[in-house]
């Protein structure tokens with residue numbers, strides 16, 4: 001059976017951090033982003049509102065600083081190896097993230113088959129560029145995207161494995177038979193079929209690959 005593996009990025013592939021936080025560190029805007037991220041958690045700011053604010057904050061972002069933020073992020077070990085193994089098994093893998101496409105899309109170079117994320121103007125942002133809020137994902141978007149990816153690869157929801165850490169993964173965890181909480185919080189721990197705490201994706205993947213033996 002060919003399975004489809006669906007990975008969250010912030011807090012899952014990246015340990016205890018997010019694309020926004022890593023960009024903030026690079027641009028020296030940590031306090032500003034912390035404030036926006038806690039407003040997002042409290043629900044006083046929604047993902048499109050968050051995107052509008054960070055888009056303004058990232059006005060000075062360059063390709064070099066984006067690359068530095070991406071490369072300096074606290075990625076779990078073994079991400080490329082897991083995606084290679086999935087590919088060698090004839091299975092598929094995708095990242096679905098609410099974070100910006102200019103950051104998430106870089107994961108394609110590590111071998112993930114699809115990366116779906118919030119659509120932002122290209123970096124560096126041109127003066128005439130406009131952020132289209134229709135392209136900003138919300139947590140519920142993950143389910144629709146997972147269904148699209150199922151259709152793309154000719155599999156069913158029953159063939160999906162989800163990996164996530166927090167509230168934005170809860171709806172996805174409810175729709176798939178196998179869900180791995182990776183350093184997960186209380187929003188996903190009760191919905192997950194497997195739980196992993198640590199910094200090596202190969203160990204999280206080992207929990208679900210045994211099913212095939």
Ligand SMILES: [Mg+2]
Pocket residue numbers: 008009010011012164165166168
């Ligand atoms: Mg996450």
